[in-house]
């Protein structure tokens with residue numbers, strides 16, 4: 001213990017110093033935080049690229065830098081409302097889509113049920129399970145006229161215009177359906193008015209791409225096979241592709257997903 005100083009001024013001066021040091025430390029913290037945040041904002045494009053590359057690298061044998069170059073040339077230095085579907089052709093050509101015949105699955109308005117089932121049970125392959133789909137799943141991106149950067153904020157909404165995200169999913173869906181082979185499955189939503197919705201990607205793009213030279217049967221899985229919109233689906237199928245519809249309650253799909261003992265073919 002220091003002996004008590006004679007009088008208060010020395011102690012007061014020391015307290016003053018301590019307060020000054022604390023204030024300076026707090027200021028430094030605030031500055032550092034602000035700097036870090038603005039840097040993070042400026043770096044969203046780099047974060048997007050590193051997400052792309054790290055997801056890409058999870059697929060063996062992919063040349064990820066080459067894939068990135070081909071991908072971003074589709075939308076950088078372009079009006080984000082004027083990115084046509086075929087802008088992604090070089091990217092689609094640069095990556096290989098490995099179709100798994102008899103295991104391919106399409107979906108429309110059933111994404112959650114389908115992906116929940118696929119995560120639990122390795123029975124089917126959706127577009128989001130392929131290289132093409134998994135690298136970009138749940139991401140948003142766009143470019144800007146006069147810039148070679150990738151932006152992840154301030155991008156057009158899905159329905160706004162010919163935006164880079166929607167055009168990509170349209171192009172990737174076409175590639176996935178182009179590669180479809182064997183018996184393919186589609187899970188449609190039987191609790192809505194038009195399970196086969198003409199504006200959906202499945203109805204407007206994928207169905208038209210299924211080739212009778214590659215696809216044997218389209219198996220529709222939903223809760224209401226009598227729905228009139230399915231007549232439309234049948235007429236859209238290329239001649240030679242068989243059509244099957246099986247009514248399966250959603251609860252049965254969920255239960256089978258959780259039942260590791262059950263074989264894929266026994267779910268419905």
Ligand SMILES: *[C@@H]1O[C@H](CO)[C@@H](O)[C@H](O)[C@H]1NC(C)=O
Pocket residue numbers: 109110111112113189190191192250
């Ligand atoms: C069908 O669509 C409804 C309304 O969008 C949704 O709540 C429901 O989860 C969907 N069913 C399936 C099986 O995905």
Ligand SMILES: *[C@@H]1O[C@H](CO)[C@@H](O)[C@H](O)[C@H]1NC(C)=O
Pocket residue numbers: 102182183216217242244
């Ligand atoms: C494909 O579907 C047809 C008709 O439903 C069936 O006869 C055939 O066994 C299926 N093939 C495979 C590999 O599942």
